[in-house]
Amino acid sequence: MPEISLLSGPEAVRVGFYVCHCGTNIGGTVDVKALAGYAASLPRVAVSRDYKYMCSDPGQALIEQDIADHKLNRVVVASCSPLLHEATFRRALGRAGLNPFFLQMVNIREHVSWVHLDKKAATEKAQDLVRAAVRRVALHKPLQKRRVDINPSVLVVGGGIAGIHAALTLADAGKQVYLVEREPTIGGHMAMFDKTFPTLDCAACILTPKMTAVGSHPNIKLWTYSEVVKVDGYVGNYKVQVKHKPRYVIDDLCIGCQECIAACVYKEGKTPDEFNLGLSKRKPVYLPFPQAVPQKVVIDRDTCIEFKSGKCKKTCIEACGDRLAIDFKQKETFDEIEIGAIILTTGFKTFAPERNPYSGYGRYPNVYTSLEVERLINASGPTGGEVILRDGKKPASVGIIHCVGSRDANTNRWCSKVCCMYSLKLAHLIKEHTGAEVFNFYIDMRTPGKGYEEFYDRLLDEGVHFVRGRVAEVSDWAVHPSEEGKLVIRAEDTLAGFVRRIPVDMVVLSVGLEPQADAQDVRRLFNISCASEGWFLERHPKLAPVSTFTEGIYIAGACQGPKDIPDSVAQAGAAAAEALALIDAKSVELEPYTASILEEECSGCKSCISLCPYQAIAFVEEKKRAYINEVLCKGCGTCVAGCPSGSIKQNFFEDEEIFEEIEGVLAYA
Amino acid sequence: MKYAYYPGCSLRGTGRAYEESLLAVFRALEVEVEEIDDWNCCGATTYMSVDELTSYALASRNLALAERDHSEIIAPCAACYLVLNKTQHYIRDYPDIKLVVTRALDAIGLKYHDKVRVRHPLDVLLNDVGPKAIAAKVKVPLNGLKIAPYYGCQIVRPYSTFDDQGDPTSMERLLEACGAKTVHYPLKTTCCGGSQKGTLPEVGLDLIHYLLSEAQKNGAEVITTVCPLCQFNLESFQKEAGDRHHPTAVPVLYFSQLLALALGAPADAIGLQRGFVPIGPVFANKEIAYA
Numbered sequence: 001m002p003e004i005s006l007l008s009g010p011e012a013v014r015v016g017f018y019v020c021h022c023g024t025n026i027g028g029t030v031d032v033k034a035l036a037g038y039a040a041s042l043p044r045v046a047v048s049r050d051y052k053y054m055c056s057d058p059g060q061a062l063i064e065q066d067i068a069d070h071k072l073n074r075v076v077v078a079s080c081s082p083l084l085h086e087a088t089f090r091r092a093l094g095r096a097g098l099n100p101f102f103l104q105m106v107n108i109r110e111h112v113s114w115v116h117l118d119k120k121a122a123t124e125k126a127q128d129l130v131r132a133a134v135r136r137v138a139l140h141k142p143l144q145k146r147r148v149d150i151n152p153s154v155l156v157v158g159g160g161i162a163g164i165h166a167a168l169t170l171a172d173a174g175k176q177v178y179l180v181e182r183e184p185t186i187g188g189h190m191a192m193f194d195k196t197f198p199t200l201d202c203a204a205c206i207l208t209p210k211m212t213a214v215g216s217h218p219n220i221k222l223w224t225y226s227e228v229v230k231v232d233g234y235v236g237n238y239k240v241q242v243k244h245k246p247r248y249v250i251d252d253l254c255i256g257c258q259e260c261i262a263a264c265v266y267k268e269g270k271t272p273d274e275f276n277l278g279l280s281k282r283k284p285v286y287l288p289f290p291q292a293v294p295q296k297v298v299i300d301r302d303t304c305i306e307f308k309s310g311k312c313k314k315t316c317i318e319a320c321g322d323r324l325a326i327d328f329k330q331k332e333t334f335d336e337i338e339i340g341a342i343i344l345t346t347g348f349k350t351f352a353p354e355r356n357p358y359s360g361y362g363r364y365p366n367v368y369t370s371l372e373v374e375r376l377i378n379a380s381g382p383t384g385g386e387v388i389l390r391d392g393k394k395p396a397s398v399g400i401i402h403c404v405g406s407r408d409a410n411t412n413r414w415c416s417k418v419c420c421m422y423s424l425k426l427a428h429l430i431k432e433h434t435g436a437e438v439f440n441f442y443i444d445m446r447t448p449g450k451g452y453e454e455f456y457d458r459l460l461d462e463g464v465h466f467v468r469g470r471v472a473e474v475s476d477w478a479v480h481p482s483e484e485g486k487l488v489i490r491a492e493d494t495l496a497g498f499v500r501r502i503p504v505d506m507v508v509l510s511v512g513l514e515p516q517a518d519a520q521d522v523r524r525l526f527n528i529s530c531a532s533e534g535w536f537l538e539r540h541p542k543l544a545p546v547s548t549f550t551e552g553i554y555i556a557g558a559c560q561g562p563k564d565i566p567d568s569v570a571q572a573g574a575a576a577a578e579a580l581a582l583i584d585a586k587s588v589e590l591e592p593y594t595a596s597i598l599e600e601e602c603s604g605c606k607s608c609i610s611l612c613p614y615q616a617i618a619f620v621e622e623k624k625r626a627y628i629n630e631v632l633c634k635g636c637g638t639c640v641a642g643c644p645s646g647s648i649k650q651n652f653f654e655d656e657e658i659f660e661e662i663e664g665v666l667a668y669a
Numbered sequence: 670m671k672y673a674y675y676p677g678c679s680l681r682g683t684g685r686a687y688e689e690s691l692l693a694v695f696r697a698l699e700v701e702v703e704e705i706d707d708w709n710c711c712g713a714t715t716y717m718s719v720d721e722l723t724s725y726a727l728a729s730r731n732l733a734l735a736e737r738d739h740s741e742i743i744a745p746c747a748a749c750y751l752v753l754n755k756t757q758h759y760i761r762d763y764p765d766i767k768l769v770v771t772r773a774l775d776a777i778g779l780k781y782h783d784k785v786r787v788r789h790p791l792d793v794l795l796n797d798v799g800p801k802a803i804a805a806k807v808k809v810p811l812n813g814l815k816i817a818p819y820y821g822c823q824i825v826r827p828y829s830t831f832d833d834q835g836d837p838t839s840m841e842r843l844l845e846a847c848g849a850k851t852v853h854y855p856l857k858t859t860c861c862g863g864s865q866k867g868t869l870p871e872v873g874l875d876l877i878h879y880l881l882s883e884a885q886k887n888g889a890e891v892i893t894t895v896c897p898l899c900q901f902n903l904e905s906f907q908k909e910a911g912d913r914h915h916p917t918a919v920p921v922l923y924f925s926q927l928l929a930l931a932l933g934a935p936a937d938a939i940g941l942q943r944g945f946v947p948i949g950p951v952f953a954n955k956e957i958a959y960a
Contacts (some may be wrong), residue, residue, distance in 0.1 A: 146839055357836030363853070410834075473835070475855035 009235050011222035012526075013138045014046040016072040017130070018063060020054035020079035022109055029113035031123040035078065038127050042134050046070050049092035055085050067096035074137040078106035078130055099142035101592070101652065104133045132664030139657045143366040143592040148631065150236035151340035152583045155180065157228055157522075160188020161565055162557025162572040163345035164210050169576035171219035175583065178337055179214060180242055181224045186211055186348055192371065193277065194378040194385075196565055197425040204291060211293040223335070224294060231526055232615065234634060235552030236340045236588045246330035248299035253325035257297030260285050260326060263319030265312060271303045273382070276375050280382035285316055289409070290380055299326070341552045341579040344536065345572060346522055349559040351405025351412065351511040359404055359509050360474035364487055365390045365509040367474060370400075370422060377429050387433045387506075395505035396432050399489045400427055401471045402442040406512030414533060416512035417562040420446045423510045424455055427464045430508075439465045439502055441491050449564070467502070468492045474507050513562040526553055535561045546575040551588075593635030593652050597626050601647035608639035608648060672793065673739035673785070674702035675731055677711050677749040684746065684897030686940025690925040691745055691790055693939055697806060697932035698798050702743060712756070714864070720950050725766055728756035733774055733781040741786045743793060745925075747823035747896035753787045754828045789824055790925065791839045791895060792831040800846035800931035808933035810848035812955045816927070817854040817889035817919075818844070819880065821861055821899040834858075840893060840924050847931035852887045856880050859862040861899040866906055871913075877902050878910040881917040890951050893924040904945050920948040934959040 017039040021027035032050040040048035047070050052158045053057050054077055066072055077089050082105040090100035108126045116122040121127070141362070152175055156167045159181030167179045190196075191211075193203035214220055223242060230241035261283060269281030275288045284304035287297050299316075306312040306328055350371050353361035366389050368376070388394055400423050408418040420442065427438045432551035435518050445466070447456045460466070469491040478484045479501065486503035493500045515534030516522070523530045528548040529537040536555045539547035546554045556575035557568035582588070604624040609617045616632035617639060619625075628639070628648075640648045648656070676702045681861035695702055708731050710716070712724030732753060735742040744750040760767045761783065774781055794803065818840040832839045837858065841851040861880060866873030880903060884892050894900045904921040911917050922944070929939045936959050941948055952959060 357833060473855070476853075477855045477879070479879065 013044045013074055014070065014072050015042075015044050015074045015076060015134055015137060016063065016066045016070065017045050017048040017134065018054050018059075018075070018077045018079075018184070019048075019050045019130075020059070020077070021050065021052045022079060022113075023052070026109050026113045028080070029116060029119055029122050030108055030126045031119060034123055035108075035126050035130065037131050039076075039078075039134065042131060044074075044138060045134060046072060054079050055088055060088065061639060063089070063092045064096040067093070067098055071505065073098065074102050076104050076106060076130065076133045076137050078108045078126065078133070080109040081107045081111075091668075099324035102137065104137040104140065106133045123222065128665050131667065133663045134361065135664035136657050136661040139654070139660055140652075141654075143626050143651055144214065145592055146630070147589055148236055149587050150583050150585065151238075151338050153178065153337070153339040154579050154583065155238070155240055155339045155342045156339065156345060157229070157275070157342065158188070158345040158347055158557075159183075159186030159214070159222075159224065160345060160347045160557060161190045161207065161560075161569075162347070162568040163188070163343070163570045164207075164214055164345045165572035166345060166556055166576045166579075167214055167220055168210060168217065168579075169573055170579060171217045173576075173580055175219060175580070177217075177220045178242070178339065179220055179222050180226050180228055181222075182227045183244075183288070184225045184296075184298040184527075185288045185294070186214060186222070186224060187289075187291075187293070189371075190565060191289065191291070192378070194376050194381075195425060195429060196401060197421045198449070198451040200428070201621070208291045208292040208293075211291065215293040222294065225298065227332075228525065231342075233338075234590070234614075234632065235550075236582070237338050238552065240337050240339060240342070242335045244333045244335070246301075246332055248301065248304075248326065248328055248330050250325050250327050250330070251294070251296055253297045253323050255323065255325075256287070256297070258287060258297065259319040259321075261287065263315040265305060265315055271300065276382045277369070279372060279375055299328075336471070340583045341554065342526065342576045343554045343556060343572075343579060344522070344526060344528070344559055345555075345557045345568075345575075346516055346519070346536075346559040348562065349516050351416075351428040351514055353404050353509045353511055355411060356404060356408075358473045359401070360472070360487065360507065361509055364474065364476060364507070366395075366487060366505060367509065370419070370426060370508055370510045373426055373430070373508050377433060385433070387430055387508055393505075395430075395436050397437045397439070397486075397502075397504040398434075398440060398506045398508060399474075399487070399502060399504040400508045400510060401438045401474070401488070402440065402510045403470070404509040404511050405514070405603065407443060411534070412512055412514065413496040414512075414562065415446060417446070418564045419510040419512060421449070421452055421455070421564065423508075424459050424464075426508060426510075427459055428462065431462060431464065436505070436587050437465065439467060439489070439504065441467050441469060441471045441489065442567070443468070443470055443614050446602050449566070450465050467493050467500060469500070470501075478503075511608050513558060516559070519559070526550065528553055530563050535559070546571055546578055552582060555582060591635060593650060594630045594633040595628050595635065595637070595640055595648050595650040596630070597628055598647040598649055599625050601645055602626055603645050603647070604659070605644060608643055611642045613638065632650075670741070671701040671703050671739065672788070673735035673742040674704045675708055675711075675735065675742055675753075675866050676704065677708075677744065677746040677748060679746045679748070679897035683901050684923075686926060686943060687745060687900070687923040690929040690939035693929040693934040694790075694794070694925050694932060697929070697934070698794070698803065700793065700798060703739070705731060705742070708734065709831065711744075711746075711749040711752045713752045717752065722766065722769050724752065724791060724948045725756045725759060725770050726754050728838050729760065729770045729774060729781050730777070730779060731792055732756065732785055732787075733779040736782060736785040739785060739943055741788050743788050743790055745895075747821055748898065750787065750789050751823040751828070754830070757783065757787065758828070767804065777803050789831065789895070791824070794843055794928070795829045795839045796831065800842050803843065803928070803932075804846040806915065807931045809893045809931050809957060809959050811844070811927060812848055812957050814849045814951070814955050814957065815926075816844055816851050817884035817887065817892045818851050818857055818924070819854065819861075819884070819892050819894045819899060819903075820857050820898045821894065822858060824895055825858060840895065844893065844927060847928060849927065849931075852884070852889045854884060854887060854889065856883050861896075861902045863898065863902075866902060873902070874906060874910045874913050877906050878917070881907060881910065881919050882914065885917050885919050889919060890955070891927075892919050892921045894921060894937050895924055895925060907946060918938065918946055920944050920946040920951060922948065930957075930959050935959065 036050040094100045155178045226244045229243045232239040264283045272278035273280045273282040301307040353359045375381040471491040483503040554575040558570040602625045712727035716724035862873035862876040
């Protein structure tokens with residue numbers, strides 16, 4: 001047993017043990033004095049102390065002093081999660097001249113005091129964990145962190161307002177930015193809106209200057225109609241493959257004159273226009289909207305006659321003339337880029353109200369989603385900014401139903417955060433455009449934000465009606481003659497205490513926000529995590545809101561959770577700053593937790609190679625042995641557990657260390 | 670597989686036509702059923718509101734009896750279907766109810782193991798037989814007969830085991846397989862009034878009238894139901910409700926009567942001759958050549 005040799009001799013292990021009160025966070029539930037006394041009784045423990053705040057400067061100084069005075073060569077700190085202070089105490093060891101990896105932390109806060117009530121039992125559990133750590137730390141080996149250079153370029157994925165803002169911030173700081181957007185234009189959802197709450201400034205007026213800035217910025221390489229398909233590497237040195245879908249229009253040659261659109265053999269559009277949510281039709285060759293960036297048309301091969309039959313007159317090519325920008329033979333192409341950091345701003349999708357049959361969506365033509373109404377109100381929308389029903393009539397009464405697909409046990413439980421405010425905005429705009437009576441049906445009005453509550457007050461003054469109650473159903477079932485030909489909204493008015501039936505001409509469903517349909521695929525591609533609902537998971541909800549558990553990958557905007565424009569922009573700025581901080585450090589330290597092959601024991605079975613998620617393992621033919629590239633290895637331990645002959649070892653997680661820890665927990669002492 | 674068949678009281682009384690037609694459908698589609706020997710009241714309505722525990726004990730006796738030889742029990746009556754489902758859930762969720770039920774069954778030498786699955790005929794016909802298999806056996810196509818499918822409350826709420834709670838569509842899928850058309854009917858799960866006709870007649874009659882007039886307004890030639898109480902309310906009080914509002918004349922059938930007819934059963938054998946609002950003229954108008 002290694003234990004025996006460590007107990008005596010010149011290399012004898014001398015452990016210093018420190019338990020933190022963390023105010024009353026730990027001290028209130030764990031008897032820290034007793035724990036320190038217990039640790040003092042364990043073999044190899046030379047010093048054992050308790051202290052109010054170990055992470056404070058005096059706390060750290062205590063450790064440093066003890067290392068010098070008592071010739072300590074191992075340290076165990078029982079306090080909070082290592083995620084919070086492992087780095088702090090490692091630095092203390094380093095300052096005192098010890099290898100920082102001679103530290104072991106015991107998490108007696110998150111794992112003990114915060115989750116238990118019984119002080120006696122909690123103290124016993126803490127003792128078990130301390131015993132394990134004291135035994136484990138004896139076997140720790142000195143390790144060195146590796147330092148690698150950082151590539152100073154950044155990839156931003158998703159060209160909505162968050163991605164645009166992050167890209168511009170980084171580019172203005174002089175960094176090379178790649179902005180990848182899968183749609184033919186940047187702008188995202190914000191480009192679809194007419195006005196923004198609560199200031200009612202025109203969305204396009206504030207967005208398009210930023211869009212054009214992206215399009216012309218010398219430091220931004222904008223790739224629209226493109227998708228990231230492969231991500232390799234690690235913090236500071238990512239290798240990413242980007243696929244460019246064919247537009248059938250040569251980017252560099254198209255000047256956005258749109259002559260081809262006018263010349264298309266289709267005199268009228270026949271395909272539901274995606275940007276107008278199907279409320280208008282477009283041709284096979286189209287520009288998504290007038291201010292699209294880049295101003296390059298796209299040809300949709302699913303509807304273009306040339307692709308269907310090969311017999312089109314190709315009037316578009318004639319119209320394009322000498323510019324020769326149209327190329328029906330275009331194929332998808334790929335680019336490989338190297339970057340140091342990645343910011344994901346992939347946004348959200350809106351709830352599909354067909355899932356909620358009570359809403360009447362898809363059954364009654366005059367039931368619209370809020371996003372559809374944004375397009376109706378927008379001057380560049382399908383009706384030129386007129387709020388009219390499908391039969392061309394102006395509605396005289398409109399019901400806006402809040403929380404469709406939000407705060408609902410049958411669909412999504414979360415509050416989508418933006419709907420109360422955008423419903424108020426739509427109520428104002430609809431009233432302004434049509435003079436209609438507008439009814440808002442809400443569960444609670446949620447208007448926290450600068451100027452938001454004031455906007456709500458303004459709407460109350462404007463005479464918009466507010467009914468507090470969840471809507472039971474929208475139907476065309478008329479009980480009274482006044483309801484004939486109308487959509488009847490039935491809801492319990494929980495303030496008045498009875499059921500209301502309110503007949504209206506138009507129903508607007510304030511649909512909630514959901515993760516993108518392919519959020520899980522994107523998550524896997526970039527090796528980050530999702531919360532159970534599918535929103536990308538931040539490293540810490542309060543203190544690391546734009547970081548992920550993968551170093552060098554940041555998230556911002558609604559891909560992380562429902563968010564309005566101000567919050568998305570703030571997060572995008574934060575993510576850009578985090579990325580700048582990373583790449584301006586020029587190099588990064590990597591944890592030394594890598595795995596390595598014990599060559600003499602490896603049988604060359606290759607089973608580890610397919611297990612490795614990071615392609616870090618190669619097979620060396622001459623030696624018939626596997627080889628792990630230390631730079632690519634992220635220390636996940638999968639190969640270690642998977643190796644049939646036990647011939648892979650991982651730094652800091654060697655078998656002996658883990659066994660010693662297990663025995664420590666299980667031993668009665 | 671043979672299903673246990675639990676008719677309940679309604680199918681031997683006001684809902685006679687439901688049983689006659691449903692068994693004809695099962696025969697035509699070779700769905701084998703065996704009536705539970707010595708079944709008793711399901712425990713619905715009265716028991717449930719007066720003495721809940723007795724109600725669970727009654728329902729669990731039926732379940733325990735069915736469990737002896739069968740893994741699935743078909744309960745056509747909406748009330749039976751709900752009470753059996755509810756009993757299973759409550760025995761699972763509440764140990765004190767389980768204890769009472771276990772003791773009651775013990776006194777008569779029975780045991781309940783929670784092994785039997787409660788099925789509605791709509792569920793069995795749709796998911797075990799399937800609309801395709803049914804369409805293949807249609808002898809009398811329904812020629813676009815316009816139907817308002819009316820589900821009532823109990824088979825989709827609170828336990829939606831096979832269909833959507835707000836917008837169930839299983840009846841549509843089955844009847845359309847027989848050549849019928851279904852009309853837009855937003856009231857398909859709205860209350861029929863239940864027993865209100867007895868206690869607060871105006872309330873009951875209003876609700877009945879809404880259901881009938883809306884179906885008629887939307888072009889329905891017939892309403893189909895899955896519940897003996899719904900059928901009874903809509904049919905028996907149609908005249909009274911019409912006197913209070915304005916007259917309607919919509920035949921109210923069990924969905925199984927139309928299925929049986931389409932599968933070739935003679936009209937007189939499936940209770941079609943007994944309706945208060947005659948169905949004959951509707952069939953004649955549609956040139957449905959039934960036996």
